Amino acid sequence: MKIEVLGTGCAKCKTLYENTKKAVEESGTAAEVLKVEDIPSIMRYGVMSTPALVIDGQVKFSGKVASVVEIMGLLS
Amino acid sequence: MLKTFADYFAFQVIGLDAKSRLGEAVDFFVYDTVKIFLLLTTIVYVVAVIRSYFSPERTRRILSHNREYIGNVLAALLGIVTPFCSCSAVPLFIGFVESGIPLGVTFSFLISSPMVNEVALIMLWGLFGWKIALTYVGSGVVVAILAGMAIGRLHMERYVQDYVWEMKVGAAEIQEQSFREKHQYASGYTKELLKKIWPYVVVGIGLGAFIHGYAPEDLLVRYAGRENPLAVQLAVLIGVPLYSNAAGIVPVVQALMGKGLPIGTVLAFMMAVTALSFPEAVILKNVLKTRLLATFFGIVAAAIIIVGYMFNTFL
Numbered sequence: 573m574k575i576e577v578l579g580t581g582c583a584k585c586k587t588l589y590e591n592t593k594k595a596v597e598e599s600g601t602a603a604e605v606l607k608v609e610d611i612p613s614i615m616r617y618g619v620m621s622t623p624a625l626v627i628d629g630q631v632k633f634s635g636k637v638a639s640v641v642e643i644m645g646l647l648s
Numbered sequence: 649m650l651k652t653f654a655d656y657f658a659f660q661v662i663g664l665d666a667k668s669r670l671g672e673a674v675d676f677f678v679y680d681t682v683k684i685f686l687l688l689t690t691i692v693y694v695v696a697v698i699r700s701y702f703s704p705e706r707t708r709r710i711l712s713h714n715r716e717y718i719g720n721v722l723a724a725l726l727g728i729v730t731p732f733c734s735c736s737a738v739p740l741f742i743g744f745v746e747s748g749i750p751l752g753v754t755f756s757f758l759i760s761s762p763m764v765n766e767v768a769l770i771m772l773w774g775l776f777g778w779k780i781a782l783t784y785v786g787s788g789v790v791v792a793i794l795a796g797m798a799i800g801r802l803h804m805e806r807y808v809q810d811y812v813w814e815m816k817v818g819a820a821e822i823q824e825q826s827f828r829e830k831h832q833y834a835s836g837y838t839k840e841l842l843k844k845i846w847p848y849v850v851v852g853i854g855l856g857a858f859i860h861g862y863a864p865e866d867l868l869v870r871y872a873g874r875e876n877p878l879a880v881q882l883a884v885l886i887g888v889p890l891y892s893n894a895a896g897i898v899p900v901v902q903a904l905m906g907k908g909l910p911i912g913t914v915l916a917f918m919m920a921v922t923a924l925s926f927p928e929a930v931i932l933k934n935v936l937k938t939r940l941l942a943t944f945f946g947i948v949a950a951a952i953i954i955v956g957y958m959f960n961t962f963l
Binding site: 580611612614615616617618619620621622634635636637639642 | 703704705708736738739740742743744746815816817818832833836837840934
């Protein structure tokens with residue numbers, strides 16, 4: 573599984589990245605978590621409000637910081 | 649009921665004299681703080697639920713069907729309810745212009761979104777009453793519409809950074825949320841927002857209470873009062889580079905009005921602080937060439953000054 577956290581580097585984006593890593597760890601999912609910061613890659617997903625979470629190329633949500641529990645729900 | 653609670657707290661629990669300056673200031677502080685936080689919690693939650701229906705992606709879809717004029721009006725109104733964070737200004741800008749939304753319409757949105765929102769409305773309503781709150785929202789929307797139209801008329805598309813036009817924007821398929829998810833989002837958002845702004849609110853109201861209890865006639869009036877014909881320009885000039893959210897600026901505005909400054913001057917100051925700022929210029933430099941960036945700041949500042957003078961004259 574490939575998880576991407578999209579964000580231009582603001583505080584919220586960092587929080588989402590941390591939460592995502594924690595969710596992957598706690599659920600024991602085999603996934604790599606990447607942080608995507610460059611604008612062209614973010615725009616390719618059509619995301620206009622950061623941070624956003626992309627799992628296997630599919631945008632799950634944008635413009636919010638999800639909690640660890642919420643992200644674990646998306647992983648299973 | 650709130651007033652009874654504040655009186656009880658200040659005069660019975662702490663035991664201050666109701667006629668003393670300190671007693672009056674503490675009474676005022678308790679009353680305002682409780683009132684503002686009650687308003688913030690309920691209204692921010694309600695607005696967050698409404699907001700979850702207006703994602704920037706959906707706003708883009710609505711606006712891309714509308715051309716100039718109607719588009720400017722819609723963009724300024726949608727700016728009130730669409731969630732916006734200055735850190736997503738760049739992806740938002742690119743997403744808008746790439747989907748064919750005219751430049752001027754995009755700017756109407758970019759101006760109204762940070763300037764007019766529920767926090768500004770609540771803070772002004774709580775501290776000044778609903779008339780001034782609605783006046784601010786109304787004039788903020790007017791500034792966003794007019795400034796956006798003016799920028800659109802100038803046809804400055806070539807002063808957008810070139811790479812913006814070459815960017816490929818995908819169509820995001822964002823799943824529709826259930827009401828339970830909307831509730832989760834809204835309560836999370838409310839908590840997050842309150843956590844972020846409560847220090848501003850408390851310090852600001854404290855300042856207001858202090859002035860309410862102690863402030864003497866002030867010399868600010870001599871320099872920025874009704875008699876100085878350049879007061880509004882001065883207020884906007886000072887406000888433009890500064891950055892604060894509405895929660896931080898409203899108590900300062902209240903303090904200034906308490907010192908006798910006219911309403912147009914202080915509302916213009918507040919608009920300049922929230923709509924334009926140095927950090928925002930740095931972010932927008934990523935998508936705008938200097939000439940368009942300067943034009944944007946110039947036109948918005950001019951629109952704010954005009955609105956400020958109109959209030960000073962007619963209110």
